Amino acid sequence: MAIDRIEATRDDGIADLVSPRAPQPVREAVTAGFVALVDCAPLIVARDKGFAESEGLDLTLVRETSWANIRDRIFLGHFDAAQMLAPMTIAATLGLGLPAAAVVVPQVLDLNGNAIAVTTAVKDAMRRTGDAGDLDRPAAAGAALNRVVAARREVGEPPLTFGMTYPFSSHNYELRYWLASAGIDPERDVRLMVVPPPMMAATMSAGHIDGYCVGAPWPTVSVAAGIGHVVATSVALKPGSMEKVLGVRKLWADRHPERLDALVRAVTAACAWCDDAANRPELAHLLAQPGILDVSADLILAALSGRILTDPGVAAEPVANYLRFSGRNRPSLAGARWYAAEMVRWGQAAKLAAVLDATEATFRPDLYDRALGLAAPASADRPVTLFDGVSFDAGNPAAYLKQIGMAG
Amino acid sequence: MVDTRLTILLIDENPVRSAILEDGLREAGYTNIVHLDTTHELLRRVFSVDPDVILIDLANPSRDVLEQMFQVSRTVKRPVAVFVDQSDTAMIEAAVDAGVSAYIVDGLKKERIKPILDMTISRFNAFDRLSRELEQARSELAERKVIERAKGILMKSRGIGEEEAFVLLRKTAMNEKKKLAEIAQSVVTAAQLLG
Numbered sequence: 195m196a197i198d199r200i201e202a203t204r205d206d207g208i209a210d211l212v213s214p215r216a217p218q219p220v221r222e223a224v225t226a227g228f229v230a231l232v233d234c235a236p237l238i239v240a241r242d243k244g245f246a247e248s249e250g251l252d253l254t255l256v257r258e259t260s261w262a263n264i265r266d267r268i269f270l271g272h273f274d275a276a277q278m279l280a281p282m283t284i285a286a287t288l289g290l291g292l293p294a295a296a297v298v299v300p301q302v303l304d305l306n307g308n309a310i311a312v313t314t315a316v317k318d319a320m321r322r323t324g325d326a327g328d329l330d331r332p333a334a335a336g337a338a339l340n341r342v343v344a345a346r347r348e349v350g351e352p353p354l355t356f357g358m359t360y361p362f363s364s365h366n367y368e369l370r371y372w373l374a375s376a377g378i379d380p381e382r383d384v385r386l387m388v389v390p391p392p393m394m395a396a397t398m399s400a401g402h403i404d405g406y407c408v409g410a411p412w413p414t415v416s417v418a419a420g421i422g423h424v425v426a427t428s429v430a431l432k433p434g435s436m437e438k439v440l441g442v443r444k445l446w447a448d449r450h451p452e453r454l455d456a457l458v459r460a461v462t463a464a465c466a467w468c469d470d471a472a473n474r475p476e477l478a479h480l481l482a483q484p485g486i487l488d489v490s491a492d493l494i495l496a497a498l499s500g501r502i503l504t505d506p507g508v509a510a511e512p513v514a515n516y517l518r519f520s521g522r523n524r525p526s527l528a529g530a531r532w533y534a535a536e537m538v539r540w541g542q543a544a545k546l547a548a549v550l551d552a553t554e555a556t557f558r559p560d561l562y563d564r565a566l567g568l569a570a571p572a573s574a575d576r577p578v579t580l581f582d583g584v585s586f587d588a589g590n591p592a593a594y595l596k597q598i599g600m601a602g
Numbered sequence: 603m604v605d606t607r608l609t610i611l612l613i614d615e616n617p618v619r620s621a622i623l624e625d626g627l628r629e630a631g632y633t634n635i636v637h638l639d640t641t642h643e644l645l646r647r648v649f650s651v652d653p654d655v656i657l658i659d660l661a662n663p664s665r666d667v668l669e670q671m672f673q674v675s676r677t678v679k680r681p682v683a684v685f686v687d688q689s690d691t692a693m694i695e696a697a698v699d700a701g702v703s704a705y706i707v708d709g710l711k712k713e714r715i716k717p718i719l720d721m722t723i724s725r726f727n728a729f730d731r732l733s734r735e736l737e738q739a740r741s742e743l744a745e746r747k748v749i750e751r752a753k754g755i756l757m758k759s760r761g762i763g764e765e766e767a768f769v770l771l772r773k774t775a776m777n778e779k780k781k782l783a784e785i786a787q788s789v790v791t792a793a794q795l796l797g
Binding site for chain 1: 642643645660661662663664665666667668669670691694695698703
């Protein structure tokens with residue numbers, strides 16, 4: 195009832211404005227939610243650099259403090275669209291995080307951008323395990339961490355605690371995959387807890403977590419503060435991983451196909467603008483504002499340029515494709531199915547078939563093609579490959595679950 | 603229909619608002635109320651309190667921490683649902699508009715939770731109104747102070763009386779279509795710049 199009322203009021207307002215006596219073009223209203231992470235950039239740029247306006251949209255952006263708020267406001271119709279974690283859209287459609295809010299994903303906002311970091315004490319312990327190999331490689335770092343975990347268990351020390359951002363997040367699955375690949379059981383050998391990204395560095399410096407997986411710019415923030423060491427980036431763990439997506443309320447998408455198409459065109463153009471190196475300093479300043487990220491423009495610029503601090507006092511290393519906004523904005527069903535398989539792997543959902551159905555209903559490359567007037571590509575989706583050599587066959591997720599040691 | 607045995611956990615970093623709500627709940631007969639004003643080790647504390655109802659303010663980023671309770675996990679004793687009745691969109695909307703979210707643990711009936719939610723929503727709304735009125739009173743006081751200072755500056759520099767100074771400020775404000783306080787502020791700023 196309430197939802198209908200909101201939309202009806204909006205439509206009425208627009209009908210009034212497009213009377214014959216008002217010849218000037220009327221911009222159609224779209225409200226979208228975002229959170230304080232670097233990858234809210236495409237939405238901010240769509241609004242502030244005129245991309246929404248040139249598509250005839252009046253884009254209103256609202257900052258939220260939690261993913262739960264984003265989901266609830268999509269459910270209530272307060273937001274038509276939002277920056278969302280790719281896996282959270284599947285969970286929202288399934289009703290895994292209540293309330294169930296049917297969402298469609300017409301486009302991807304960015305790829306990668308996350309990093310796993312540990313405290314100085316853990317990094318030192320990893321170095322001391324000897325034969326650590328090159329700790330810059332995720333597999334070697336994982337093996338070293340496994341030895342640290344085993345040594346702690348032997349002397350009866352409490353398990354290490356890792357922070358991540360949300361149960362249905364790339365961060366949760368990337369962290370779990372990395373731990374499990376090294377032989378560390380994420381449920382038994384360590385503790386995982388949700389920590390809101392802006393609190394990650396403070397929670398680590400207060401000694402409540404020993405490591406975390408979080409998105410830009412927050413890993414660099416704790417390294418710059420001298421307390422964290424990056425041990426793996428998501429681009430090394432799972433190159434080309436869909437990170438945040440544009441999640442759209444399904445009711446709204448069905449009711450306003452033209453506005454949806456305009457929004458996808460505006461945000462896709464904004465993504466291309468964000469990836470242009472010449473625009474990065476301006477983008478960093480846009481995002482640094484108090485109402486958006488409220489952190490130093492220098493740190494944001496470093497994240498945008500892929501200059502990643504790994505250890506305090508050590509010069510930043512350039513990481514290719516650390517965070518990308520453009521080039522792969524068409525939703526990837528293969529990538530989405532990997533998230534679906536991980537949800538089943540970690541017991542968040544029981545039936546693989548049901549999760550795959552929800553994934554299909556949520557990830558809509560056809561909407562991307564429609565908005566941009568593209569024909570569906572002839573070639574299949576890019577395969578998902580992991581750092582440890584495992585390849586995810588999107589056509590057969592059950593086989594993947596067997597391969598990683600889980601009876602389908 | 604008030605079930606006073608329910609344990610209510612209130613997570614709110616705002617001491618005034620949480621006191622207002624706690625008072626209301628106690629007056630209504632609820633005695634088992636636990637208030638957390640910090641979200642440090644939140645999940646562990648939630649489990650040790652073992653509440654029937656959890657109320658958390660929406661601006662609190664730790665909502666995402668609570669969402670971890672939805673997960674199939676060994677640490678959770680009882681299942682958790684958000685808002686008793688998902689079909690009751692009006693109730694959810696009223697709560698979100700008031701700036702609060704409710705988690706109801708393990709199959710509590712709607713009739714038992716409704717008085718708690720109604721109370722929470724009305725107290726959160728009352729607090730919001732109070733804060734806005736306070737903010738307005740503060741800014742009015744600040745405006746009055748700046749107007750007094752501007753009058754003093756004009757009286758001294760132009761050798762005029764208080765009444766005349768005030769008329770001058772008001773006339774300028776009207777001519778420039780600005781607020782009296784804005785004109786007064788520019789007088790004060792100019793005086794500071796010119797020494």
